Amino acid sequence: MQREKLLLKIRLNKRVILFSQEKQQWTIYLLSALASKNMPAYTERYISLERFCSMPGQAAILKDKDIQNIFQVIPSPRNKLLFAIGIYTGLRIGEIVRLETDQVITENGTVRNKLTVKRLKKRGTVYSDIPIHPKLRSYIREYALSTTLGTWLFPSDRSASGHIERVQGHYILRSAYDALRLDGTKTHSMRRTFLTTLSRMGVPLRTVQEMSGHSSLSQLQAYLAVDPEDTRDAVHRLKY
Template structure:
């Protein structure tokens, strides 16, 4: 709150309206809005100190590229990574661009600022054999048959449907009996339909048959030992024990199964945009980052699809 006090009420109100716009129009998730608010407030607080005056829209419009560089140097000096700074700059530009479109605000200096370069960490999917081995081994991590079946069902949904762990654990008993597809509510409340493979349906059915807890409509499908909603840390621990047993690297996490889903579909000839829809990505670039396809594979697709004479 201290950062909001340092800026003009008009600018504080503009920030609040921008965040509401992102929530209502773009469907931004709560965590995303919190990160954006923190990043922009930090930027405005720095510029207030840097300019030595209460920061309003007029003062913001007078910023120069050198002021933007000063802010980025300050952030790097206090230990902010290049990746995090690039994310913060993106939020600041988004806010300034919204103001420019809405109020005729001159955002030239802000929009011209260049993000620091960083090496994007590419996800590491499992091989097809490793993914199958994980599904076949995770049940060995518990002596209780229903818990073993539960963990197998969750892991199978992550790999077989490309679900996020939060999406799998967010399923309720209303999906039972599980059919050929699932309606998934993903980030930002966006819904998508995903097909369910027979192996995934069978894994869920096996868990339901063994589960000693009544799975009432509207209640969580996957339960912990005491009957509450399953904690994702328990799946992470089961995955950790599984990868150690199989000798897989530390990158073999529950989320890596989602990466693997996308990569294996693309390697089998799946359409990138169709995979984007299955994953629930707003941007095709995000889907591309999830797919570990080498240059040879891309050239193979090009040569087979290009309408050459």
């Protein structure tokens, strides 16, 4: 490790991530191993740049054109709605597949004005109210007309839970990303795109946090992506 020419060093949670010019790979060193005096005991794992970009918290931000293209390549109303909920509410894929029909549609068949999500936190139960975007509303209506809705918004006869599992949601989205060859994307790209876009639009972070469900503003801020254009514009605003 010491002989390698390191171009980048990032500390992520309990790991130190290094990039080796010699090996052209990212290396993850567990901090517990780095603290050891026994060099052979180091725990390391080599991964590609693409794999690094798709790690949790590092999912690529989707551009407007990417989002349009994804809707075009996803074939069914159900799968389109799965993506639409992610990109217009910022819910995690695990939260999306567990949605119940009455969370988005009333008893008389109309689409609700907001989506209420129940989240269990250390400090207790937290409820997040997320307004339903007009485009999301249209995808909900399209899906409702294409199927018979029951308890679960995304039901599955093959699952013991009664709804599609998270792994199936991953597969649906991964198929669309791969078809468009979108590097660094994963299911978490929907959530990260939603929250980062709101932040870049100037929405107060406290408001964004209300929808994201993060326990603190510091957690949310570490989650958001920084656009180089934003930093350049910030400097150019200086008047002195």
